[in-house]
Amino acid sequence: MRGLETFLETPMPRTYLNFVGRLLLTLLETVQGLGAFALITLGVVFTHSQVAPRLMRPIIRAQIFRAGVRLLPVVGFMGVALGLVIIGQTVSLLTSVGAQNYTGMVMVTVVVRELGPIAAALLVLTRVGAAIVIELGTARAQGEVEALEALGIDPIHYLVVPRVFGLAVASFALTMYLIIVAILSGYVFAFVQDVPLKPGDYFSQLAQALRWQDFALLAVKTVSFGSIIAVVCCYQGLAQRLRIEDVAAATIRAVMHSLVVCVLLDAVFIVIYIVM
Amino acid sequence: METNSPTPPNTPLLELIDAAAFGVDAPQVVTVEGINWRVMAGDFWVVAGLPGSGKSDLLATAAGLQRPERGQHRMFGAETAELDEVELLRRRLKVGMVFEHGGRLFSHLTLAQNIALPLCYHQNRTEEGAGELVATMLGLIGLAAAADTLPGRLNRNARQRAALARALVLRPEILLLDNPLRGLDPRECRWWLDMLDRLAAGHPQLGGPPVTLVVATDNLRPWLDHGRQFGFLNQRGWTPLGDRAQVIGCEDPLVRDLLPG
Numbered sequence: 001m002r003g004l005e006t007f008l009e010t011p012m013p014r015t016y017l018n019f020v021g022r023l024l025l026t027l028l029e030t031v032q033g034l035g036a037f038a039l040i041t042l043g044v045v046f047t048h049s050q051v052a053p054r055l056m057r058p059i060i061r062a063q064i065f066r067a068g069v070r071l072l073p074v075v076g077f078m079g080v081a082l083g084l085v086i087i088g089q090t091v092s093l094l095t096s097v098g099a100q101n102y103t104g105m106v107m108v109t110v111v112v113r114e115l116g117p118i119a120a121a122l123l124v125l126t127r128v129g130a131a132i133v134i135e136l137g138t139a140r141a142q143g144e145v146e147a148l149e150a151l152g153i154d155p156i157h158y159l160v161v162p163r164v165f166g167l168a169v170a171s172f173a174l175t176m177y178l179i180i181v182a183i184l185s186g187y188v189f190a191f192v193q194d195v196p197l198k199p200g201d202y203f204s205q206l207a208q209a210l211r212w213q214d215f216a217l218l219a220v221k222t223v224s225f226g227s228i229i230a231v232v233c234c235y236q237g238l239a240q241r242l243r244i245e246d247v248a249a250a251t252i253r254a255v256m257h258s259l260v261v262c263v264l265l266d267a268v269f270i271v272i273y274i275v276m
Numbered sequence: 277m278e279t280n281s282p283t284p285p286n287t288p289l290l291e292l293i294d295a296a297a298f299g300v301d302a303p304q305v306v307t308v309e310g311i312n313w314r315v316m317a318g319d320f321w322v323v324a325g326l327p328g329s330g331k332s333d334l335l336a337t338a339a340g341l342q343r344p345e346r347g348q349h350r351m352f353g354a355e356t357a358e359l360d361e362v363e364l365l366r367r368r369l370k371v372g373m374v375f376e377h378g379g380r381l382f383s384h385l386t387l388a389q390n391i392a393l394p395l396c397y398h399q400n401r402t403e404e405g406a407g408e409l410v411a412t413m414l415g416l417i418g419l420a421a422a423a424d425t426l427p428g429r430l431n432r433n434a435r436q437r438a439a440l441a442r443a444l445v446l447r448p449e450i451l452l453l454d455n456p457l458r459g460l461d462p463r464e465c466r467w468w469l470d471m472l473d474r475l476a477a478g479h480p481q482l483g484g485p486p487v488t489l490v491v492a493t494d495n496l497r498p499w500l501d502h503g504r505q506f507g508f509l510n511q512r513g514w515t516p517l518g519d520r521a522q523v524i525g526c527e528d529p530l531v532r533d534l535l536p537g
Contacts, residue, residue, distance in 0.1 A: 054405075055396040139383070146300075147380040150341055150373040151394045151442070152365050158397070241301070 030257065037235040041160050048157045056162065063166025067128045067226075068173050074127065075174045078119060079181025086110060087186025088193065095195045103197065104205025111182050112214055113273060118266055120175040121225035124167060125258050129233040132163055133254040136237030137247035145238065155238065164230040171226025172219060213276055221269050225262050232258040287353040289450045289488055290315040290338045290371070295347030297330060297337040306345050307333045311514045313507070315450065320476050321490040322499040324534045325509030331492035332376070334509065335452045338490070340368045352449075369398065372448035376455040379439020381427040387434075388414065388423040391442045398446065413441040416481055433464045440471070450488040451475065457498060469502055476502075496523060496535045508534065 090110070091103055136159060139145060148155045187202055236254035240246075296309040307330035315321060315338070325331045336342050340351055349356045351367040359367070381390050391413050392406040399406075414420045417437040427435050436456065443451060453472075457465045471479075478486040493499060496506070506517040510530050517523050523531065 052397045052400050054400050054402045055393075135384070142383070143375060143377075143380045144382055146336075146341065147373075147375060147382070150339065150375075151397070151446075152369045153394070153397050241303075 033239060034232065034235055034257070037239055038231045041156055041164060041231060041234075044154060044156045045161055045164075048154060048161070051154075051157065056157075059158075060162045060165045063162045064169050067124060067166045068170030071123060071127055071170065071174055072177065075120065075123060075178050076181055078123060079178045080185045082111070082115060082119060082178070083182040083185030083187075084189045086115065087182060088189030091186060091190040091197065092193050092195050095190075095197065100195075100197055100201070101205065103202065104207070104209040107183060107186070107206055108209040108214065111186075112179055112210065112218060113269075114266075116179040116182065117171075117175050117218065117221050117225060118262065120178045120222065121171060121229065121262050122259075124171050124174065124226060125229050125233075125255060125262075128167060128170070129229045129258055130251055130255055132230070132233040133237040133251040134247055136234060137242050137250050138244065140238055140240075141242045141244040141247060159238065160230070160234045163234055164227050167226035167230040168223045169226070171229070172222040175218065175222040217269065217272065221265075224265055228261050228265065229258045232261060285317070288314040288316055288350065289352055290490075291348075291350040292338060292344065293348040293350070295337065295344035295349060297333040298342055298345050299330070300333050300336050300342070303342075307512065308509060308514055309512050311337075311344075311347070313338070313514060313516070315488060315490060317449070317488055318476075318486055319488050319490075320472075320502065320504040322496065322503035322506045323490065323492045323509065324496045324506065324531070325492070325494065326530070326534070327494055329509040330512070331494075331509060332454050334514065335373070335454055335490065335492055339371045339373050339452050340364065341373070369446055370449045372443035372446070372451040374436075374439050374443045374451065374453040374456055376458055378427070378432050378435035379442070381435055381438055381442070383426065383428055386424045386426055387419060387430070387438050390427065390438060391445050394442065394446050409445060412481070413445050416444075416479075417441045432459055433461070436460065437467075444475075444482070444487075447482070447484055448487065449485075450490065452490045452492075454492050455494065456491065457493065457495070465498060469498060473502055494534065496531070497537055500524070500535075 090106055094100055094103055145155050148158060190197060233254045236250045242250060292311045292313045295311045296306045299305045299307045323331055337344050340356055356364060388410050392403055392410045395401050395406040414423055419434055419437060422430060422434060456468055472489055475487040476489050500520055506523045508515055508517060508531060517526060
């Protein structure tokens with residue numbers, strides 16, 4: 001690892017090829033660091049599962065509350081907006097060409113599989129992920145992480161694991177709420193527009209379009225989004241030696257990296273859905 | 277976790293043999309070399325050096341927070357490089373550490389929670405379960421009234437005292453203090469010197485055995501009547517000086533500078 005760092009810091013002529021090469025190496029370094037950090041976190045989840053449960057359980061609960069429950073109002077708002085804008089429009093469009101029978105299918109594809117999870121993940125990232133980088137980065141810059149180590153407390157266990165659990169659970173739960181609110185508000189919008197679609201038809205179409213795989217993949221996808229955001233944000237806040245003035249840059253990196261990794265993972269899920 | 281298994285007599289609590297220490301802030305740079313240092317039970321070491329001479333790096337290496345770049349490091353008689361994680365942790369918990377600049381308290385926890393955290397983590401207690409011990413510690417440092425205050429709202433005197441309580445709550449055998457008097461007023465300095473003397477003799481309120489002390493400082497003067505062993509850091513090297521008389525008699529210009537007035 002030190003070899004790569006030394007190489008990246010060595011001054012060299014600034015050619016385009018050189019620039020691209022450095023970019024690729026930096027990317028490689030980030031991927032390597034993130035991967036290692038994720039594996040260490042996973043290891044700590046198992047090895048430290050019995051350590052101080054009376055201290056850790058309330059902390060995990062607090063993280064779930066912070067990422068999940070406190071985001072409910074904004075998720076509700078986002079759900080209504082999604083429902084009105086996308087579903088309302090789609091339903092009325094499909095009805096105008098006489099294709100009401102496909103409403104449920106479109107709904108499931110657009111909201112349940114794609115928009116719901118990614119919209120909830122974005123909300124979690126902006127509202128909680130960014131805050132995680134700032135609080136952990138500040139703690140790191142002020143030497144609190146070394147103080148934890150001096151007290152024999154594993155910073156990954158005490159700081160990272162609760163946040164990963166919190167964001168994974170919250171991301172799953174918020175996506176569910178978002179989908180439900182979007183589907184309901186979408187129907188309300190269609191109803192207001194006098195679309196000839198009975199509630200019974202609408203929901204039976206939804207039920208027919210949904211398969212058990214949708215529920216399973218939705219759970220896997222949302223939990224992965226939450227965990228990825230937590231791991232990337234904790235990595236940027238904790239893994240490097242930060243000074244207080246580096247925290248802003250680390251926050252930007254964390255948000256961008258989380259976004260990129262989530263979208264890449266989303267692409268993998270699109271392939272899975274197509275194969276299914 | 278059992279943290280109080282006794283160390284056999286005449287075993288150095290901490291020992292560095294021909295070791296070199298990395299910089300705490302610059303992990304690729306060696307700041308102190310050729311360290312041969314033994315801390316025995318009952319010692320009161322005063323490590324002097326100018327700012328930037330590597331005092332914090334020496335303390336962090338001795339406490340087992342970072343590995344020496346080369347050489348050997350022993351804690352309570354065992355080579356740390358050969359210890360597994362559990363054994364190393366067990367030994368590290370017998371070493372308390374008080375950082376400088378207000379002690380690096382956890383800013384999101386109240387004073388009481390800061391002091392309770394090591395107890396809750398290592399002894400699986402709830403905050404209420406740790407309450408009695410935490411109250412004792414807060415009484416010891418005279419800050420019982422500030423139990424539910426966040427560290428950011430307290431002055432440096434109070435934060436530094438709370439850092440001492442947090443380091444003492446697991447009853448360490450040896451306590452390392454990084455420049456504890458820095459930036460404190462004379463009255464507060466006297467409190468610290470009294471408190472450390474009492475700890476070194478076995479504090480009656482804690483009811484424990486004497487605590488071995490290691491203090492890093494950039495001013496030897498206040499410690500002359502308290503420390504029992506002295507040493508200093510100069511040009512990346514560690515030089516033991518001996519006792520008080522040898523410090524006063526030392527002709528080294530740096531030691532004269534570290535002993536103002």
